[in-house]
Amino acid sequence: MSQAAELKFDAHGLIPAVIQDAETREVLMMAYMNQHSLAETLRTGKTHFWSRSRGKLWLKGETSGHVQEVVSIHKNCYSDCLLIKVRQVGATCHMGYTSCFFRERTGDGKWQITAERVFDPAEVYGEQ
């Protein structure tokens, strides 16, 4: 894979990928890719990641149907981070929010939810 040769994967074979809504420009999530998940992303046009907790390839939306269609792929100056602009089907966060970054730090050091839930996780994922 020529594109991988020009990217710097870390000691675990991973590269962080920031996912941004191509239209609204909202930052949706950050996850890790290895060479295989990047290849699958390129082949299918849908984002795939490497789940560090489950130790497996992960098609974003495989359970929820909330896939991300790739619009463009960018890399940073050091070639050690990706920025992928997507069209998000449904919503990104498994907790029911448009973006995983739905908590904001308050002046007194607490974390406050500053977004509205757009779906009910129990309905989309079933009881877990």
Added chain:
Amino acid sequence: MSQAAELKFDAHGLIPAVIQDAETREVLMMAYMNQHSLAETLRTGKTHFWSRSRGKLWLKGETSGHVQEVVSIHKNCYSDCLLIKVRQVGATCHMGYTSCFFRERTGDGKWQITAERVFDPAEVYGEQ
């Protein structure tokens, strides 16, 4: 530090921080923070990171003057990634671009520069 207790730092004591322009919503860079750099960011209102290559605390803009004034701090659902919205003084990338993500992948697998340089690195950083 109460805010750190609610964040998940990795085995190296680091947490990735995605930096976004609060106004234009452009994703500017991704870098890592440890507890100390996060504390300095909170104390000063300017982003500080941990430089893995130099092994030291790093005030973004310490050489260039291109500091980032913190507008808001967000965390993701797993509390293992930060999103920091900033007002960027000057430009983010040490290579002279507004964002570090100035290269885009082309259909034939090459990386193309898709942004314009906004400053000359040699002028800002001197000969290196």
